[in-house]
Amino acid sequence: MNFAPSKHLQQLKKGIFHELAEAKRRVEQSGTPVIDLSVGSPDLPPPDFAREILSSLACDGRHYGYTLGAIPGFNDAVARFYKKRYGVPLDPETEILQLIGSQDGLAHLGTAILNPKDVVLVPDPGYPIYEAGVRMAGGHPLGMPLTEENGFLPDLTAVPEDIARQARMLILNYPSNPVAATADRSFYEEVIRFARKYEILVVQDFTYSELVFDGKTATSILSVPGAKDVAIEFNSFSKTFNLAGCRIGYVTGNAQVLNILSDMMSHTHYGVFYPIQQAAIACLEQGESFIQQQVKRYESRRDTLVEALSQGGWNLQKPPATMYVWANIPKGWASIDFAFRLLEKTGVVVTPGSAFGLQGEGYVRMTLTQAEGDLQKAAERMSHFVKQGVR
Ligand SMILES: Cc1ncc(COP(=O)(O)O)c(C=O)c1O
Numbered sequence: 001m002n003f004a005p006s007k008h009l010q011q012l013k014k015g016i017f018h019e020l021a022e023a024k025r026r027v028e029q030s031g032t033p034v035i036d037l038s039v040g041s042p043d044l045p046p047p048d049f050a051r052e053i054l055s056s057l058a059c060d061g062r063h064y065g066y067t068l069g070a071i072p073g074f075n076d077a078v079a080r081f082y083k084k085r086y087g088v089p090l091d092p093e094t095e096i097l098q099l100i101g102s103q104d105g106l107a108h109l110g111t112a113i114l115n116p117k118d119v120v121l122v123p124d125p126g127y128p129i130y131e132a133g134v135r136m137a138g139g140h141p142l143g144m145p146l147t148e149e150n151g152f153l154p155d156l157t158a159v160p161e162d163i164a165r166q167a168r169m170l171i172l173n174y175p176s177n178p179v180a181a182t183a184d185r186s187f188y189e190e191v192i193r194f195a196r197k198y199e200i201l202v203v204q205d206f207t208y209s210e211l212v213f214d215g216k217t218a219t220s221i222l223s224v225p226g227a228k229d230v231a232i233e234f235n236s237f238s239k240t241f242n243l244a245g246c247r248i249g250y251v252t253g254n255a256q257v258l259n260i261l262s263d264m265m266s267h268t269h270y271g272v273f274y275p276i277q278q279a280a281i282a283c284l285e286q287g288e289s290f291i292q293q294q295v296k297r298y299e300s301r302r303d304t305l306v307e308a309l310s311q312g313g314w315n316l317q318k319p320p321a322t323m324y325v326w327a328n329i330p331k332g333w334a335s336i337d338f339a340f341r342l343l344e345k346t347g348v349v350v351t352p353g354s355a356f357g358l359q360g361e362g363y364v365r366m367t368l369t370q371a372e373g374d375l376q377k378a379a380e381r382m383s384h385f386v387k388q389g390v391r
Contacts, residue, residue: 011135015128016336016355023340024349032347035378037366040177040323042242044297047290050241050279057275067271069262070098074277077284078250085209086220094255095228097262100272102207102234102249103129105261109203110137112264113257114168121163121170123154125178125356125363127205130171139168145359152181156194164198173205175218178356178365179326180319182212188224195230201257202231207249210240210291212321213299222253232257239323240291241283246276298323301368305375312383325366326353330386335361346381 004010020038028034045051057063075092082088090096099105106129114120116138122130124143134141142163144154154172172191174183188204195202204221212218221231232253238244251258272280283290305325306318316327329338335352342364343349353360368375 008136008138012132013128016352020339020343020349020351023343027343027347034343034347034349035370035374035381036349037370037375037378038349038351039369040239040367041244041369042239042323043369043371044242044294046242046246046279047283047287049286050243050283053279053282054246054275057278063274065274067274067277069269069271070096071274071277073281074098077281078252081284082220082222082252085217086223088220088222088252090222090252091255095252095258097251097258097265098272098277099234099249099251100269101238101244101247102205102236102251104247104269105234105249105251106130106203106205107133107136108264108268109261110134110139110169112261113137113201114139118168119163119166121154121159121167121200123171123173123176124358125353125360126171127173127177128356130173130205131357134169142167143357143359144170146176146179146181147359152176152179153183153187156190159194164194164200167198167200169201169203170195171203171205172221173207175208175212175321177208177322178324178351178353178360178363180322180324182216182218182321185219185224188219188221188227191221192224192227192230196226200230201254202227204231204233206233207236208239208322209235211295211298211323213295213302213318214320216320218321228253228255230254237280237283240294241280241287242294243276243280243283246273246279248272248276248280298368301370301372301375304372305366305368305379308376308379309383312379313387314383323368325368326363327366329353329362329364330389331362335364339364342382342385346385348378348381348385350382 075096078096079090079092082090110133114137118139120134122141131141146152209218234251236249335354339352350364350366353363
C-alpha cells in the first residue's frame with residue numbers, strides 16, 4: 001500500500017520550526033550554548049492561583065468526563081472580561097464560543113464557512129494557520145502585504161475591486177505576530193466599512209490582546225459600532241496567562257458565524273478538561289494584577305533586547321506590543337540563510353521572516369521568551385555577527 005497526504009495537505013508548506021530544531025540540536029552537540037528566540041511559547045508559569053485550582057481539581061476523580069463545551073460560568077466570565085477591558089457587551093449565550101486554544105478555531109473556521117475556491121484575504125507576513133486553514137478547506141488565500149511604510153496595516157484601497165467582490169473572509173491579527181504591530185479604532189472602522197460593502201466576514205485574531213506596552217491598551221474590533229454584523233474575534237489564555245499548554249481559548253462576535261462553528265465542533269470536539277476551564281475562569285476574574293506584571297516583564301525584556309541590538313548596530317524600533325521583535329536584517333541576505341548562518345556561528349535561534357510569507361523576506365522574528373540576561377547575551381552575539389559581516 002502507498003498512502004499519500006490529501007491534495008489540500010500537500011499544498012501546505014512544511015514548518016520551518018522542524019528544520020530549525022534539527023539545526024539547533026547539531027549546534028548544541030558541537031558544544032555552543034544555544035539561546036532560542038524562535039518559538040513563541042511563554043517561558044513563565046501561569047498565575048499561582050490558577051495552578052492551585054488546576055492541581056486540586058485534577059486530583060478529584062469526578063472531573064475526568066467529557067465537558068462537551070463551556071462549563072457554567074465560563075461564558076459569563078468572558079462576557080464580564082470583555083465588558084471591563086474593552087467596553088464590549090457580549091451575549092454569553094450566543095456571542096461567545098469556547099475553543100481548545102484559538103489555533104483550534106482558526107484551523108477549523110475555513111472548513112465550517114468556506115466552499116472550494118473561495119477567496120480569503122490574509123496578512124502577509126502572517127501567522128501560518130491563517131493560510132493553512134483556508135487551504136485545508138479548499139479555499140484560496142490571497143496575501144495582503146503588510147509593510148513598514150503602512151505601519152504593518154493592510155492597504156484595503158489596494159485590494160482590486162474584483163478580488164474584494166470575490167472575497168468571503170478577511171483575516172487580521174492585531175497586536176500581531178510576527179510584525180508586532182497594533183491597530184487603532186480608525187483602522188477597524190475602515191475595515192468594517194469595507195466588509196459591509198463587499199459582504200466579507202472579518203476574522204480578527206486578538207491572541208496578544210493584553211501584551212501591549214508603554215501604558216497603552218489594545219482595541220477590540222467588536223467595540224466599533226456595527227462590527228458584530230460582520231466580525232468575529234479570537235482570543236486565548238496562552239499568552240495572557242501563560243496557559244499555552246492547557247489549550248483553551250474562545251471566539252466572540254457574530255452569533256450566526258459562532259453558531260456555524262459550534263455546529264461543526266459538535267462533530268469534532270468533546271470539550272476542554274474541567275480543571276482547565278475552572279483555572280481559566282479564575283484567570284479572567286482574578287488575573288488583573290498578573291496581567292500587569294506580565295506586561296512589565298515583557299516590556300522590560302523588549303527594552304533590553306532592542307536597546308542592546310540598537311547599540312550593536314541593528315536598525316530596529318521598539319515594538320508597541322506582543323512577545324516578538326521583528327527586525328530588519330542586513331541587505332543582501334535571504335532571511336532563511338541569515339537565520340541558519342546566525343545559528344551556526346552564534347548559537348542564537350531566530351525565525352526567518354520568509355516563514356511567515358513572501359513579504360517577510362528581509363526580516364527575522366525574535367521572541368522575548370528568555371530571561372533578560374540571555375536576551376542581552378543573544379543581542380551581543382547577534383551584533384558581533386552583523387558587525388563582522390559574516391557570510
Ligand atoms: C497570532 C497567533 N494566533 C493564535 C495562536 C495560537 O494560540 P492558542 O495557544 O490559543 O491556540 C498563536 C500562537 O502562537 C499566535 O501567535
